[in-house]
Amino acid sequence: MRALTGTPAILALLSWLLVACTDEQQDLSQEALRADEAEQDRATQVNFRKLVDTYRTTYTARGAHAKSHACLRAYFVVHEDLAADLQYGVFAQPGRRYRSWIRFSNGHFNLKTSQDYRHDARGMAIKLMQVAGEPLEADDVDTTSQDFLLTNSPVFFVRNVHDYNQLVARPEDFVGFFFPTLNPVSWKLKELFTARITLSAPPASLLDPDYFSITPYKLGPHNVKYAAKPCAERHAEAPAVDEHTDPDFLQKQLAAELAEQAACFQFAIQRQKPALGMSINDPTEPWAETDSAFIPVARISIPSQSFMAAEQIDFCERITFAPWHTLPAHRPIGALNRLRRYAYAASSQQRHVNNHVSIPAALAFWCQHSGFHCQ
Secondary structure: OOOOOHHHHHHHHHHHHHHHHHHHOOOOOOOOOOOOHHHHHHHHHHHHHHHHHHOOOOOOOOOOOOOEEEEEEEEEEEOOOOOHHHOOHHHOOOOOEEEEEEEEEEOOOOHHHOOOOOOEOEEEEEEEOOOOOOOOOOOOOOOOOEEEEEEOOOOOOOOOHHHHHHHHHOOOOHHHHHOOOOOHHHOOHHHHHHHHHHOEOOOOOOOOOOEEOOOOEEEOOEEEEEEEEEOOOOOOOOOOOOOOOOOOHHHHHHHHHHHHOOEEEEEEEEEOOHHHOOOOOOOOOOOOOOOOOOEEEEEEEEOOOOOOOHHHHHHHHHOOOOOOOOOHHHOEOOHHHHHHHHHHHHHHHHHHHHHOOOOOOHHHHHHHOOOOOOO
16 A cells, blocks of 8 residues: 555544544543444344354354364463552452363454464453352353453454444455545554554464453452563474465474473563553554563463363364353453453354354363363
């Protein structure tokens, strides 16, 4: 795309600054409800059911992060020396260890074209099991789980729920999304630049990137974002699979690495500082780590393992992860998180109905397969 010059560039810049100034007038620590929020929620359910149906073949995949690389057994261990003012929800008991599932994925919605060497987001979804307390929402079978959903970018290229529904309604019309009219004031230039960060080249390994929640959550009285960062002791890598030609190289690379050694991530939280411009309602705006550093609160240990058995791949396709599968102490906040409550439920229901399958019991599968026991 040619560089913008003259009047169009000035108008686009003024539009961008107008949005920024409006945001500054708001209380960035509080959720801003839209007048049409109920209407947007209904549109989300319709759009996501349509999305999973439109891109189904003989199989209906998720409406987002359709391609699974693996579902891995892991342990999520709360730090023994965790500060008292962070001991809420699953972090209430320092030293507590949770059996967990981790699903790595590509972000694209179209399973047929989601090839690992393409630019895309990469996801890391975490499900803690045997959590004490009643979650805000739960599957019929996983009534004591806590989910954390992360991707390998700290920002998202959609600013608000109206734009999110526009994108999901026409997911492949990127030009129309970023440039909806010939009027430069309507152009989403900031979102376009953010998309270049979100949809990035693939990592050499799924164990290499930092993963971020993008959207904020409560942690007791705090507003926070989450991240999972590779442990400092990450060492020798397995032989690399050719990422330039193999559409499944990320899965194969992960299988080769975990056959040789265990892996580890530090799970961390970042506290909001509203006075420094950290908004809970705009996921296109990062919270600078120089202003609020991530604080490690738990360690994720991924044992050396094999994950390619047919029964485990099937389990990975049927299991669900959702941001509202959470304890009240970790309630999702912000406009997009409220919308995701309906998006994930609609996507899950539609794909399970279409595929004539049920949601599996995550803990039962852990205990019954692949030599991992619950004693």
